[in-house]
Each structure stands twice: as structure tokens, then as C-alpha cells.
Amino acid sequence: MSEMEKMHAIQAINSALHQAMAEDDKVLVLGEDIADKEGGGVTGTTAGLSTKFGTDRVKSTPISEQAIMGAAIGAAMAGYKPVAEIMMMNFTTVAMDMIVNHAAKLRFMSGGQTNVPLVIRTMTGAGWQTAGQHSDFLEGWFAHTAGIKVVCPAFPADYKGLMLSAIQDPDPVIFVEGGGTFFIPNDVPSDQGPIPLGKANVVQEGTDLTIVTWSAQTVRAMMAAPAIAEAGISAEIIDLRTVSPWDKETVLASVEKTGRLLVAHEAVRNFGPGAEIAATVNEELFGKLKGPVRRLGGPTCAVPFAKNLETAFIVQPDDMVAAAKELMG
Amino acid sequence: MTELSNAPKPDGEALKDIYRRMLRIERNEDEILSTIRKGRLTMPYYSARGQEVIPATVSHFLNDEDQICTIYRGVQDMVAKDMPLKPLWAEIAGRVEGTCKGKGGGMHITHPETGVMVTTGIVGSSMPIANGLAWAAKLDGSDRVVVAYFGDGASNIGAFHEALNMASVWKLPVIFVCANNLFAEHTRYEDATSVDQISKRAIGYGMPGFTVDGNNPDDMYAHMAAAVERARSGEGPTLLECMTFRFRGHVLGDDDKYMTKEEKEAAMAADPLPALRQRLVDDGIATEEELASLQESLEQEVADARDFGLAGELPSEDELRRDVFAEEIPA
Ligand SMILES: Cc1ncc(C[n+]2csc(CCOP(=O)(O)OP(=O)(O)O)c2C)c(N)n1
Numbered sequence: 080m081s082e083m084e085k086m087h088a089i090q091a092i093n094s095a096l097h098q099a100m101a102e103d104d105k106v107l108v109l110g111e112d113i114a115d116k117e118g119g120g121v122t123g124t125t126a127g128l129s130t131k132f133g134t135d136r137v138k139s140t141p142i143s144e145q146a147i148m149g150a151a152i153g154a155a156m157a158g159y160k161p162v163a164e165i166m167m168m169n170f171t172t173v174a175m176d177m178i179v180n181h182a183a184k185l186r187f188m189s190g191g192q193t194n195v196p197l198v199i200r201t202m203t204g205a206g207w208q209t210a211g212q213h214s215d216f217l218e219g220w221f222a223h224t225a226g227i228k229v230v231c232p233a234f235p236a237d238y239k240g241l242m243l244s245a246i247q248d249p250d251p252v253i254f255v256e257g258g259g260t261f262f263i264p265n266d267v268p269s270d271q272g273p274i275p276l277g278k279a280n281v282v283q284e285g286t287d288l289t290i291v292t293w294s295a296q297t298v299r300a301m302m303a304a305p306a307i308a309e310a311g312i313s314a315e316i317i318d319l320r321t322v323s324p325w326d327k328e329t330v331l332a333s334v335e336k337t338g339r340l341l342v343a344h345e346a347v348r349n350f351g352p353g354a355e356i357a358a359t360v361n362e363e364l365f366g367k368l369k370g371p372v373r374r375l376g377g378p379t380c381a382v383p384f385a386k387n388l389e390t391a392f393i394v395q396p397d398d399m400v401a402a403a404k405e406l407m408g
Numbered sequence: 409m410t411e412l413s414n415a416p417k418p419d420g421e422a423l424k425d426i427y428r429r430m431l432r433i434e435r436n437e438d439e440i441l442s443t444i445r446k447g448r449l450t451m452p453y454y455s456a457r458g459q460e461v462i463p464a465t466v467s468h469f470l471n472d473e474d475q476i477c478t479i480y481r482g483v484q485d486m487v488a489k490d491m492p493l494k495p496l497w498a499e500i501a502g503r504v505e506g507t508c509k510g511k512g513g514g515m516h517i518t519h520p521e522t523g524v525m526v527t528t529g530i531v532g533s534s535m536p537i538a539n540g541l542a543w544a545a546k547l548d549g550s551d552r553v554v555v556a557y558f559g560d561g562a563s564n565i566g567a568f569h570e571a572l573n574m575a576s577v578w579k580l581p582v583i584f585v586c587a588n589n590l591f592a593e594h595t596r597y598e599d600a601t602s603v604d605q606i607s608k609r610a611i612g613y614g615m616p617g618f619t620v621d622g623n624n625p626d627d628m629y630a631h632m633a634a635a636v637e638r639a640r641s642g643e644g645p646t647l648l649e650c651m652t653f654r655f656r657g658h659v660l661g662d663d664d665k666y667m668t669k670e671e672k673e674a675a676m677a678a679d680p681l682p683a684l685r686q687r688l689v690d691d692g693i694a695t696e697e698e699l700a701s702l703q704e705s706l707e708q709e710v711a712d713a714r715d716f717g718l719a720g721e722l723p724s725e726d727e728l729r730r731d732v733f734a735e736e737i738p739a
Contacts, residue, residue, distance in 0.1 A: 140574065141577060150574065153538060153544065157541050180533065187511055188508060193525065228733075
């Protein structure tokens with residue numbers, strides 16, 4: 080039995096980075112303010128790394144998202160495994176050329192001669208009153224791009240295990256750190272190893288209804304779970320963990336069993352990743368569904384500032400309970 | 409043009425090598441154009457006719473370990489760097505024997521064995537990635553240098569500014585080689601650029617910057633020698649703005665309406681390729697026979713490459729599922 084340590088997500092990521100850098104001297108870390116001189120990252124996620132591994136491998140950068148991504152891409156092509164922080168997910172917008180046209184496509188366009196084994200760590204999520212330019216879940220954009228994997232963990236142990244896998248993955252991975260998952264300490268085995276990308280986790284088994292979700296929305300689904308159970312509904316909750324490539328097998332097996340699916344994400348519902356999951360389930364299980372697939376996501380607007388509006392923007396546990404009841408008819 | 413003190417001068421062998429690379433570019437391009445005209449190649453082609461001195465002299469200083477990141481007008485840069493022509497031709501013909509299995513095409517040729525790491529169709533994007541390769545060279549403790557090629561128009565995109573700043577702060581072994589051919593697509597340099605010389609922008613990034621006569625092998629040689637020396641000895645990046653002119657417009661089919669007949673004719677009259685050939689003969693560096701035999705062997709190499717490329721197999725549709733990720737996507 081391995082010992083358990085109580086950690087929150089940020090500590091789990093920090094622990095993964097320390098472990099990865101100690102095990103493999105090809106692992107590099109770069110980003111704005113990430114070295115210890117600059118505080119070890121604005122949330123302390125990279126604290127201690129530059130002191131331990133030196134500022135050649137752990138580099139604070141200018142505020143230059145394109146240059147950060149370019150440096151990571153070039154180093155990755157030359158055999159390194161850079162972990163580049165783009166502080167907030169909204170800031171990926173100013174580096175989209177590097178991410179989408181280059182990191183994601185160089186392996187294909189070069190016919191496999193080059194590859195780009197980098198990780199983009201990026202934080203996001205509503206709930207902090209950071210409004211329209213610091214809160215968006217944009218995982219759907221990246222999931223729509225061939226050649227990059229999208230990881231959205233919810234629990235500390237997954238943060239650690241998935242980060243270890245993302246760093247060793249031979250392809251680019253965007254690793255989304257959802258603000259709504261940050262401050263819930265949880266058990267992480269002291270010997271937590273890599274958790275494979277692309278594998279969902281059934282966090283609660285059930286027979287009436289499947290709920291597919293990830294990142295902060297998984298946390299909210301767990302908050303909704305008791306009320307759903309009280310309503311006499313046996314919900315199976317699947318934490319997707321990796322949004323692309325997503326674990327169709329686990330989701331389809333579950334929906335085949337329950338006949339009902341609710342997909343819930345923090346991202347805007349319109350053209351969101353839930354639509355892809357719903358469409359796939361319809362294509363594969365049409366005759367076996369007991370009702371239409373239901374999607375919950377943010378309204379089609381920017382994440383608002385006012386606390387009441389922001390709360391209304393987020394899919395809340397109560398919304399999930401109501402949707403579950405509706406689905407059961 | 410900026411003068412360098414104690415500028416190193418190319419000797420006869422160096423000039424011959426630069427000429428060989430220029431002629432390889434020109435003979436190869438000539439064949440590409442005639443093959444396109446015959447309808448046997450379908451690709452957008454961005455000619456570099458007139459700009460050959462730049463990559464030929466730059467490549468004279470590079471070895472196979474040194475790397476380049478180039479752009480859509482970059483076939484010249486690969487040919488100058490002695491990339492083998494067969495996989496290049498198979499690639500532009502969209503064949504599976506191509507260096508990228510026909511999945512990149514002329515705008516995305518990659519050939520790591522000769523250091524051709526990235527060819528981008530996005531203006532400005534060669535520079536940030538060159539930095540990363542250079543960072544890796546530094547971490548490796550190697551004296552490898554990286555060249556980022558780009559045009560004058562690319563110095564107006566954000567990536568240029570971010571990349572130069574970072575390269576300077578991190579003292580990266582990168583040489584930023586800007587081919588200033590006075591036009592960005594159809595836009596004249598001065599109508600879109602805030603300074604009269606791009607090299608002045610280097611001042612803002614704390615790195616040496618020079619405006620060089622990009623059609624003059626001596627000037628290119630002197631500045632490239634200094635830039636490579638700086639990069640290899642860990643002193644950091646250099647920006648070389650190499651003045652030149654493209655004779656065949658932006659892309660094949662371009663009607664050149666945005667330039668005057670006079671300026672184009674003047675540039676073509678000063679064609680650096682025959683000028684260097686003449687100099688080699690006049691200065692007794694090479695004989696007519698030697699040059700004729702060089703030309704013949706290059707033409708043979710190009711013809712063989714063309715035949716190889718056009719005879720290649722079309723990539724199978726399975727390639728759509730390969731190289732997206734390391735693992736093939738199941739059918
Ligand atoms: C980001 C981006 N914007 C626009 C284009 C379209 N485009 C292709 S080449 C070009 C002109 C670039 O001029 P310059 O940098 O001077 O290089 P040159 O083509 O003259 O070699 C433009 C605008 C592009 N490929 N990428």
C-alpha cells in the first residue's frame with residue numbers, strides 16, 4: 080500500500096514537475112514569472128523548480144506568448160520536453176499560430192520526420208470574477224485541431240498522473256488547469272505514476288443515467304450527486320479527463336447500459352465539445368437511447384463580471400440535478 | 409550598407425562554392441518552372457530568382473548540424489544548404505518518396521538530416537521556432553547555429569519583435585536573415601514599414617543589425633562570417649537585412665503591376681548570378697570549362713531529381729491517419 084498525501088491540484092502539478100525534471104534532464108519549464116526569482120509562478124505552481132534544476136532548464140520569459148511557444152516548439156523538435164506555461168487560457172489566443180499551425184501540424188506536414196513533444200500548461204475557469212478575458216474554457220478549439228491532445232483533469236491525483244504522461248507524450252498536449260478544481264485537497268498516492276491520456280475515469284457507477292463531464296464541472300457533478308441520488312436516480316458519472324482524444328469506449332459502454340446521457344461542461348454550450356459527444360452517441364447508439372442527449376454549458380456570451388451573472392453563467396450543481404430529473408421524465 | 413572593420417573576404421574557393429550553390433538554386437528553379445508550365449507539377453511557386461547570393465553565402469558558413477527555419481519562398485534556402493534534390497522533387501510532386509511523404513509540399517519541406525527543420529507558410533513564424541532550436545543547441549553545449557530566413561514584410565509582424573527580443577535576452581545562437589526584396593506581396597517596403605532600414609530595428613532589441621548588399625557575395629560573406637562567429641562563440645543573435653530584388657514576382661502568375669518596368673529592368677540588368685560567373689573567370693578563379701562542367705553536372709542532378717520525383721507513387725490514403733500523432737489513428 081502506498082502512502083497517501085493530501086494535496087490540492089497546484090501542489091500535485093508542482094510535484095509532477097519536480098518528479099519529471101528529476102527523472103529526465105530533457106524536461107524544461109518556461110513561462111512568464113515561473114522561476115523562483117519571480118515567485119515560482121503567479122499561483123506558485125512552478126515553485127522550487129528553478130532553484131533545484133537551475134535557470135537554464137527553468138526559464139522565466141518575456142511577456143511574449145508567440146516567442147514562448149516558438150521556443151518550446153523548437154526545443155521540442157530538438158529532443159527536449161518543454162513544459163510551457165501560457166498563464167491563462169485566454170492568452171493562448173495570441174499564440175494560436177504557433178500552437179495550431181506549427182505545434183499541432185509539424186509532425187504531419189513533415190511526414191513524421193519531426194515531432195513536437197511539448198506541454199502547454201494553462202489555467203482558466205469562471206468563478207473568480209476575472210470576467211471576459213481570463214475565464215474561458217476553450218478546450219473545444221484545441222480539440223477541433225488535429226495533432227494536439229487536450230487534457231482537463233479534475234482531481235489532484237489525476238493532475239499529477241496526467242501531467243507525468245503529458246510530459247512524456249511524443250506529441251503536443253494542452254493541459255488545462257481549471258480554477259474550479261484548485262482548492263479541494265484530495266489523496267494523492269506518494270508513488271503516483273503516470274495515468275494514460277485518453278482514458279476516462281468512472282467516478283461514480285450508476286444505471287439510470289450517464290453524466291459525462293471534466294475539469295471543474297466534474298467537481299460540480301460530484302456536488303450534485305447526492306441530490307440526484309436522493310431523487311432516486313442512479314447516475315453514472317464519468318470524468319473524461321482527456322477531452323481529445325476522448326474515451327469513446329467508456330462513454331458508449333456506459334450510455335449503452337443507462338440509455339441516457341447528460342454532457343455538462345463549463346465552456347459555452349453553443350458548438351461546445353458536448354455537441355461532439357452527443358452527436359457521436361446519437362450515431363452509435365441511436366436505437367438504444369431512452370431519450371435525447373442533453374447538453375449543459377455556458378450561455379453564448381462572454382464570462383460576465385457581476386457575481387450574480389457569473390454564477391448564472393456557470394453550470395451549477397442544481398442545474399445538473401434539474402437536468403437529470405428532466406431526463407428521467 | 410554598413411561597413412565592417414577588418415571584414416573577412418571570400419577567397420577563390422569560397423566564391424566558387426557560393427557560385428555553385430547559386431547555380432544549383434537557379435538551375436533547380438528553372439526546371440521547376442518549366443515542369444509547372446508543362447502541367448506536370450501543380451503547386452504555388454514563390455520564385456527567388458535574383459535573391460540567390462543570400463542563401464548561397466549563408467549556407468557556405470553552415471554545416472549539416474546547423475539548422476534553418478525558412479518560409480514559402482524557401483526552396484532556395486534548402487537547395488543552398490545542399491538538401492538532396494530527389495526527395496525535394498518527390499515532395500513538390502506530392503509523392504510518397506517526398507521528404508514529407510507528399511504531405512507538406514513546397515511550402516512545408518522538412519529535411520532534418522541537412523538541418524531543414526521548418527518551412528512555414530505563415531509570415532514571421534520562422535523566427536520564434538528558430539529560437540527554440542537555438543535554445544536546444546545551447547542546452548546541448550553544442551556550437552550549432554540556427555538561421556531564421558524571412559522577408560522584409562515579416563519584420564512588421566509581432567512574431568519578429570517577440571523573437572528578436574527573446575533571442576537577445578537569452579543570447580541565443582540565431583542569425584536572423586531578412587531578404588529585403590523591397591516588396592511584401594504587392595506592397596512596397598516604404599508603404600508598410602516605419603523605418604528606412606530594418607536593421608535599425610535591431611537597436612531596439614540590443615543586438616547587432618546590419619544592412620547588407622544581399623546581391624554582393626563579398627558583403628554577404630563579411631557579415632555572415634561575423635554573425636556566425638558571434639553565434640558560435642555564445643555572444644548571441646545578429647540581424648542581417650540583405651538587400652535584394654525578386655525578378656519573378658511574388659508567386660508564379662503574378663503580373664508585377666505594382667513595380668515599375670524601370671526598376672525591374674535595372675535589377676535584372678544587375679543580375680548577381682552571371683556577374684559572379686564573370687568574376688570567377690576574369691579573376692582566374694575558375695575556367696570556362698570548369699564552370700560549364702559544373703553547370704552540366706547540376707543540370708544532370710536536377711533532371712535526375714525531376715525524373716525521380718515525377719515517377720514516384722502517390723501517397724496512400726492511409727497517410728491521412730498517419731503522423732497526426734505518433735500512433736496511427738485507427739481506420
Ligand atoms: C500571417 C500571414 N499573413 C499574410 C500572409 C500572406 N502572405 C504571404 S507572403 C506575404 C508577403 C510577405 O512578404 P515578405 O515578408 O517581404 O517576404 P517575401 O514574400 O517578399 O519574400 C503575405 C502577405 C501569410 N502567409 N501569413
